[in-house]
Amino acid sequence: MNTADTLRAAFAPTGRLRASINLGNPILANRRPDTGEPFGVSVDLAHELAQRLGLPLDLVVFDAAGKSVEAVTAEQADFGFFAVDPVRGQGIAFTAPYVLIEGSYLVRDASPLQSNDEVDRSGTRVVVGKGSAYDLYLTRELKAASIERAPTSPTVVDVFVETQADVAAGVKQQLEADQKRFPGHRLLPGRFMVIQQAMGLPKGRSAEAVVYLRSFVEEMKASGFVVQALQRHGIEGASVAPAAGA
Template identity: 25%
Template sequence: MKRVVTLSALVCLLAVTAAAPSAPAAPGAPAKAPKKHRSLLDAVPERGVLRVCTTGDYRPFTYKDPKDGAYSGVDVDMARDLAKSLDAEPRFVDSTWARLVGDLSAGRCDIAVGGVSITLPRARQVHFSEPTRRDGKTPIVRCEDKDRYWTLEEIDRPGTRVIVNPGGTNEQFARAHIKQATLTVHPDNTTIFDEIVEGRADVMMTDASETRYQAKIRPELCSVHPDEPFTFSEKAYATPRGDEEFLEYVDQFVHLATHDGTYARYESQWMD
């Protein structure tokens, strides 16, 4: 009988102990710090590699040569400088406009560059750096048609053939505004402007910076009011959401490069 009473008392004591709140730490004892997220600002120099997601199809910002796979462009040069500043080498990771944000969010790369426009849907998934430049959607057409496609109303008419590349803000803009004209999605942004030159399409609406560049290398094409585009946008570099330290570093890098002439020098190599 005595053994039963003793065991019952022990069970009660354990139950009370389990239900009681934990005792506070002794005065002066250091609190246990939460585990800190390891920033790319530390990981990239230790790794020695900066992984850069880019589409390689958007000159003058990013271009991958189909012959040798070499990357070039304004933002490619900037990415090389960013890697160097972190004591690392750039490693370019192939992506597409439809996958770019997802590739960055999934950890396939450390930063996404190449004429990336800041949008609110993208900003819900990634951080954006300080902008590199202002931009906006504007038409590019054959020069003989320059006066025919000045407004969205003049473009969105039956018989007009609008062409667009898939997966990015160009397609979003075209689908939002083209209701009567014929809209064709062309899968290759490096050859899409040839479709206009060859007469298989009439208009493409893309960022003014791209229309200026394409009009420069294709004299048959003209950019329509690039100084007064249909929309306002800004281009920037995308970094992983949650890594504030890395974002602040990229912000400082962009700020310096856009104010000391570095970015302007890279851009002039393509545009002038």
């Protein structure tokens, strides 16, 4: 087996490259309303990786980050696109991030809360998307407020409104879109976290595959591929991550 064949076998032991795509984060992936076809920055990167490896691509699509993580951890998919988190790192080998996204809080206009540091108080109910990066982060960081989990990130504000919780936490752009559906709400100023979006492989894959994927991500950032994909899909508010080690 030559080097290229060895690398292809490491990435795709089934002979087809299976990309786990999470539709729970609309900055990275969504479905076209007319065809239902997945599209977005992560889909573009998946196609580019498959082309470079010379492998046929299968998109394995999920509606929540947690399900996408489980698929790659269990090797039901060969790679995916995730927010970096130490819990997920137990089963996934991450690249450096390729995109940075802000996590924000949404409250009712009449809420007494005015800043992010006021959220972590006894009696405050915060709704998050189950298994999302900000769920994992806030589970560690919030000491007094209670966390309630919506099935997916796109349903956070629906659950927040239905249950009359105090705060909805999520990706800033998703919350801004939800404001249009639910008038009478506002975002707290600033952000409570920066979400580092990276690519990742199952932890058991070869070191050569991990090195290749990390190099791939660095090239995609440096070449302008990522910023062009963000522009092509009309994504605002997300920034290309700096080079690894920068």
